Amino acid sequence: MESGGLMHTLAFFLLSGITLAAAMGVVFKRNLVQSAFLLSVTFLGVAGLYMTLEAEFMAAVQALVYSGAVAVLVVIGVMLTHREQMSRSNPPNKMLFAGAFAALSVVGVMVWAILATPWKVGKGSVVTAGDIGRRFLTDFAPPFEAVALLLLAALIGAVVLFKGGKAQS
């Protein structure tokens, strides 16, 4: 999408509005299942923001991995572990005001830093999936292998933890 055009502006405000509203729903909803589905909406909004940044591959990965896999995993986790009434399943704890104060302070400092910094915006460049693939197999090959190992370890670890230690096979 062409940067700076009217369509780009509209798309940015629409998508960031959807993303932030859904994220507020995730945090403020009392029902954990609604939070989990709104989390999926948040991820899709972020994927749309990637589209406005002309990062199509990132948008595809975001939609597949986050909205497809992570959100479904979270929903399964919610439904495996809930016990009481679902409408009161996501209560805040005793730190409500301290947490709000801490989060607002962090956001305040970050907003001040963003607005006060003179960003050196260059002409910008668009990255294709081919560029990313070439970088993965040349400069970033060692961390690519490391993250493959991490995913394998996480897979085995998740299976072992879910299965439990004393299960009879």
Next chain:
Amino acid sequence: MIGLSHYLLVGAVLFGLGLFGLLTKRNLIAVLMSIELMLNSVNINLVAFSRYTATDAAAGQVFSLFIIAVAAAEVAVGLALAYAIYRGRDTVSIDDMNWLKW
């Protein structure tokens, strides 16, 4: 005219919402969801920087792909841990997880 700082502001607000949820939620899975929000906000920042300022634009997206991979591993292991605790202790409430004494 939408520029870099607009994306950074969205990322900052998303990070703040995630931090608020992380600090104030009582359910373990809600805490994991808040962490995912924070990771997403960081990814928005990285992709926005790679689009607008970077001399090496592909590197920013490669970083955020690594973050996505680590976040996927984190949520898988985190949910497995939550389920293991739920099976052993019959709770997913952070306030009840106080058996690690010092």
